[in-house]
Amino acid sequence: MREIEYIKAVTEALDEEMARDRDIFLIGEDIGQYGGVFGATKGLYRKYGPERVKQTPISESAIIGAAMGAAITGLRPVAEIMYFDFITLAVDQLVNQAAKIYYMSGGQINVPMVVRTQYATGTTEAAQHSQNLETWFAHVPGLKVVMPYTAADAKGLLKSAIRDNNPVLFIENRVLYYKKFEIPDKVGPIEIGKADIKREGKDITLVSAGMMVERALEAAGELAPGIDIEVIDLRTIYPIDMELISDSVKKTGKVLVVHEAVARFGWGAELVRNIVEQLFDYLDFPPKVLGNIGVPIPYSVPLEKAAVPQKQDIIDEINRMIKL
């Protein structure tokens, strides 16, 4: 075991995969000598050169479209979208083109590409640099959406995303980037679509993904031992691991989903739909979703904190639920 920053785990995954398979190349803004604005591709330009680390103009549509074009002609590109918010500039390429060509072609043309991006709330970067749009893409047949929390999960899931023969949206978190995690010396691919129990418990199932897993764990720590919370890290937004969720809900009968994405029409709502449809008889009371209350992420620090669930919000909600 060793300790590394989450972002270093991303770099390692890219490096190890690129060393293993010459069909893999990177494409994105500022990913070359600078190593990416956060440092995710640090050292890779020096090691692999401009042919395999392609730094582009500011052209998100072309970046994603080019990744698709390369993926359907024999290569395995990993494109970077600097901020999750900027994916909006490439939605046609991702949603109308990459997600659909395998189906529309009757199975002739598949798209082994990865789109890496990052998000966060809490960095005072305001509404156009702080969005959680994973639900939009989880809603699109043909795409897979991955959102790891730990460095080991990031490394293993990124390897799987690269080896997947479909377009995978891989969502990192810039607050987590510089957080140190314990990681095994060797990390192989982790299966996409498998959630993980980060903390076992018997009283209530708390489901989360990305940065929010940390707040969930903190809340669980504070509420222990009085309330024994099972914290599930979804890891993959689509496909959802209903098997693991099921086992947990059958055990606890109580579910709280917490995410930074806007609560209304968010993936939490989808998770609850599945739980209510499939596990109704096991529920002690209605499942609940906590998310962004429904505002563009504000700039001012107290407003930004108030917009998305904080540790205390989770604690308060669980206390309310337990009383029911």
Place this chain on the structure above:
Amino acid sequence: MDKKTRTGLLRQLYKIRFFEEKAIDLFCEGKIEGDLHPYIGEEAIAAGACAVLKKDDYVLSTHRGHGHCISKGEDPRYMFAEILGRETGSCKGRGGSMHICNRELGILGANGIIGGGLTISIGAAISSVYRKTDQVTLCFFGDGGANQGVFHESLNMAALWKLPVIFICENNQIAATTPVSEVIPTPTIGQRGKCYGIYGNTIDGNDVEAVYNEVKKRVAEARKGNGASLIECVTFRQKPHCMDMVESRQWTKEELKEVDQADPVVLYEAKLISEGVISRGEAERMRKEIKDMIEEAAEFGLNSSFPDAAAVGDYVYAQ
């Protein structure tokens, strides 16, 4: 140009024309559920350009893509089956007219989004350079597509990296119901190439040999590593935008005459006959042979079964 190439071009022109005419017949008979975007009048561009290509070169087509697909070698039987929604279709009935593709033939697809092929073509070109082959990519789009933001991004990137992509703008002078004069403020679209630092030209898109020769030159440059080109081919769209729409243009008698006299199929047949390349009789026999082939292809489609509804969930994710 040798006789084989020239008669080959004429065959391709007939093939596309008769395919489209048959498809329109099927549509008017109520046999096609979806819509059609007829390529009638524009055949010289697809026929001339694709005749230059090798099997492993790539083509990005448009919503008006039957001409490109036929010219790149897709079997008209599978194309009819596809637009009829049958399991034997090019895409097993999953894609329809606007999404016909054939991976083996390098037909990376007709596309339902205007300009949808532009950024994809950049990727295909990056790929061939990366894999060190001399494959080229032809990207078709129209006067409408030339105004999409992705046109800018794609030409810029192609120029930057000297990508082997030929951007072919099929200027049929109208986008759905909007005339090109109302949306392009400059005399030509071809002149835009210069702004990006690539070759740009405007040619007569109704002259199949002119298209062939121009594309051949630029493809040769691309294969040598001399980068991208923009070729604007000016033509006429003889039919409405699609079969579901009425014609918006109010042609004057003079305009109709101009369109008729520019018909690429009629022009080229007359040219080859007048130059003694083929006789009138040979031309008639060629036409009959191809018409019969098209009829048979349509029959193949009509006699094919529909996909099993239980398989509706197939092909969402690859293994």
